[in-house]
Amino acid sequence: MTPPQKLYQRIADQIAGDIAAGRYAPGSRLPAERDPAETFAVSRPTVREAMIALEIRGLVGARKGSGIYVASPLPGTAGPSPELDVGAFELIEARTLFESEAAALAAAAIDEAQLSELRALLTQMDAHDEAGDDLAADRRFHMIIAEATGNSLVASAVAQLWDVREQSPLCVHMFAQARRVGVTPRANEHQLVVDALAARDPQRAREAMRAHLRRVTDDLLEATKLDLIQKAQADYAAQRERVTARTGV
Missing domain, CATH: 1.20.120.530 (GntR ligand-binding domain-like)
Known part of the structure; x- marks a missing residue:
């Protein structure tokens, strides 16, 4: 008997499907945690686990300290989503x-x-x-x-x-x-x-x-919030370095 799908997996797969269908375009911002929490009637930690699962799959990441964004470009098409087990x-x-x-x-x-x-x-x-x-x-x-x-x-x-x-x-x-x-x-x-x-x-x-x-x-x-902020800061620093190099400032 196949075990029931975990809540975070269900949410991650739904969002991954929305990304594949174009509802969330590459580079676009995903809704804040409270929105999917209300939509799926789950807790904020469950949504956080789903976002981390999507991050591991290369579908999302943090940008400019303002939230979770769809990866741009998206990773190539792969097989079934990996079984990440318990969060x-x-x-x-x-x-x-x-x-x-x-x-x-x-x-x-x-x-x-x-x-x-x-x-x-x-x-x-x-x-x-x-x-x-x-x-x-x-x-x-x-x-x-x-x-x-x-x-x-x-x-x-x-x-x-x-x-x-x-x-x-x-x-x-x-x-x-x-x-x-x-x-x-x-x-x-x-x-x-x-x-x-x-x-x-x-x-x-x-x-x-x-x-x-x-x-x-x-x-x-x-910790997971701070980790996303640090990634956003690193992304901003790298972007600023590229702009500086191009402009000669």
């Missing part, structure tokens, strides 16, 4: 559901050895704040909490979500954009989770994990 926003939504409840369960069952390992990982992640993120330490931090629930199915589900984080091309692309603009895991947010676990407070642990993952979503929204 970062969809992943974080699922992680919030699973890992917030996992943290609440872990608060009642975590042992001192697991708390000690979490604290050691906090030190390790804090040391990477300047040098960049430590994905292995971040994953291990969250897996210890899942394992502390004592439920093998919870641990398996969380591990699968992290596998998606590391293997989905669209997800990898979006987190790479975040790293390029300096977004890395925050050790202080992880510290609040550890504090709640050490206090054996399920509700506090749930809220700390939920707040942490909500912040990841906010950071990704800002």
Whole structure:
């Protein structure tokens, strides 16, 4: 049975079809995020994932800091659109559901050895704040909490979500954009989770994990916006250089 098409894929394919049909000409500006969000009745993060998917396919890009534009010229005709799998926003939504409840369960069952390992990982992640993120330490931090629930199915589900984080091309692309603009895991947010676990407070642990993952979503929204702005600035600088060269100024 063929799995249902993901929302971002449906939107990306619709816009790609509109571009192919000439509704959006090469070099023309696409509507702002809120317009397709209303048209397709989806969230802004879903629209952002669709735009990034179109960018990966070479159909759109940022120009002059004013939004998303159709590529000019358009790339040559290719085969079916690539399967980019799960985007970062969809992943974080699922992680919030699973890992917030996992943290609440872990608060009642975590042992001192697991708390000690979490604290050691906090030190390790804090040391990477300047040098960049430590994905292995971040994953291990969250897996210890899942394992502390004592439920093998919870641990398996969380591990699968992290596998998606590391293997989905669209997800990898979006987190790479975040790293390029300096977004890395925050050790202080992880510290609040550890504090709640050490206090054996399920509700506090749930809220700390939920707040942490909500912040990841906010950071990704800002990072992808900043990435587009940087591309627009680079495009403007290159254009200005060409004009200067032609005019001899």
